[in-house]
Amino acid sequence: MHTNQVYSEVVTVNNGSHKWWHRRWMKIIGIFIILLIVSAIILALVLNFVVFAPTISEINTTASPSSSSLATTISTLPSSSTTTSTMTPTTTLAQTTTTSTTEQSEPTTTTTSITVSTTTPTTMSTTTTAVQEWVVTGNMSAARYIHTASVLENGFVLITGGNNGSTVFNSAELYNPSTDNWTTTGSMNVARFGHTSSTLANGLVLVAGGRNGTAVSLNNAELYNPSTDTWTTTGSMSVARWYHTASTLANGLVLVAGGSGNGGILNSSELYNPSTGIWITTENLNAVRIAHTASTLANGFILVAGGVSSNDVYVNSAELYNPSTGTWTSTGNLNFARAYHTASTLANGLVLVSCGRDAITVLNSAELYNLSTGTWTTTGNLNFARVAHTTSTLANRKVLVTGGLQDSITLDSAELYNPSAGTWTSTGSVTIARYGHTAATLANGKVLVTGGQNSDGYLNSAELY
């Protein structure tokens, strides 16, 4: 009896407990089912808007109120061989190509390299995520296009020159990453755009070549001293050039290659010696090139790839500069001829080139160069074709691509390349769509994007990723 009573109490307690747990489990299962449904909805949304997002041209032709005019613009790609299309929605970029190639065939032709579009290219908003990855910082003192950005030893970013469609700037300014402030610094002796800017081992910055607003390329060069905020003229290159490349070698010299001079597109290359302030010519490239890329490899070689050759031919060839022998050697061809593309040396030693354009269209392809094999292999395509974009290697080894032009549309989209997966994924869009801008990776890991232009005009704005 006593035992039964205890048993019955235990059973009673157990029953109560069982009923209580039963109700608790029902709640848990209910919550689980709700979570499952929410996850499914999120997954469906992600697949719809991110993974299977329509391309910008699809957006234009289906959703844009001005789809007909845009579709026309897209279908009639600006030809860089056209010498009369100066006031069309083609880009200043395409026009600069025109100028250089015109000079190649007709050295006596004088054309103005800066033109202001009278028709407004469209800026598309492609916001794919609510995450705020970009933050607008203070404005630069001037709206700048085809300027340069160099990270100094003290972590500041030096911005030089550029143009705003009517004025070419000799001014320079500094971005302070700790205060997020811009300050004007000493002006260059010569106004220039389409020049190069190289940080030297001694902390000075070498600016070389470019154009000053006429159709005249510059051969002069100057040095910026961050401790005095001043510029001093240094030795001039033997050849005037713009849209060339500049690479700081492991031995401290700076190698410039190609570009367009005053007699056409160049195959010449020269070395600047910071100790003497003098340029010496080194071997010619195997091909003349403008709007190519130059990348420093792990072994110290410089890889030059693509560009535009004479007679407006977009090239797929690539070559290697050996600093010990001072010679250029041809290496494997790109799978796609391209110019106005970007190149990034990855942590695994491969060189990633992305997008750019050929004679017909803007490209969304990317490829990798492996020095061991001397060959290029294609990797994942970007979600958007782009030219006059930027790429930046991040601390996490991913590569960030921002903005650029897709035909006449200025992009605000940004994508990340994952070297392990070989794929591109969308990341937060820049606040202001832009092309012909600069991107600099700061010591704190952030990326500073500055200037450029879009349908609203030339930009003085800057933002951080």
Ligand SMILES: *[C@@H]1O[C@H](CO)[C@@H](O)[C@H](O)[C@H]1NC(C)=O
């Ligand atoms: C930056 O410049 C733009 C365009 O001139 C202007 O609209 C904006 O208010 C400026 N922003 C700041 C913070 O001064």
Ligand SMILES: *[C@@H]1O[C@H](CO)[C@@H](O)[C@H](O)[C@H]1NC(C)=O
């Ligand atoms: C370009 O800059 C100059 C000098 O600051 C200025 O006078 C001019 O209005 C600017 N032009 C445009 C299109 O912003």
Ligand SMILES: *[C@@H]1O[C@H](CO)[C@@H](O)[C@H](O)[C@H]1NC(C)=O
């Ligand atoms: C940064 O700019 C703000 C606003 O112009 C100013 O108040 C502040 O003093 C500046 N800081 C520095 C370190 O220059």
Ligand SMILES: *[C@@H]1O[C@H](CO)[C@@H](O)[C@H](O)[C@H]1NC(C)=O
């Ligand atoms: C541009 O540079 C050329 C060559 O150095 C020079 O003759 C010309 O006067 C310069 N033009 C301007 C506007 O500075």
Ligand SMILES: *[C@@H]1O[C@H](CO)[C@@H](O)[C@H](O)[C@H]1NC(C)=O
């Ligand atoms: C470089 O260009 C010059 C002038 O066009 C030409 O004479 C020379 O043959 C070229 N050199 C090479 C290696 O292509």
Ligand SMILES: *[C@@H]1O[C@H](CO)[C@@H](O)[C@H](O)[C@H]1NC(C)=O
């Ligand atoms: C480059 O090619 C070599 C030879 O095929 C290969 O062993 C190496 O893994 C490649 N490098 C990378 C980073 O893929």
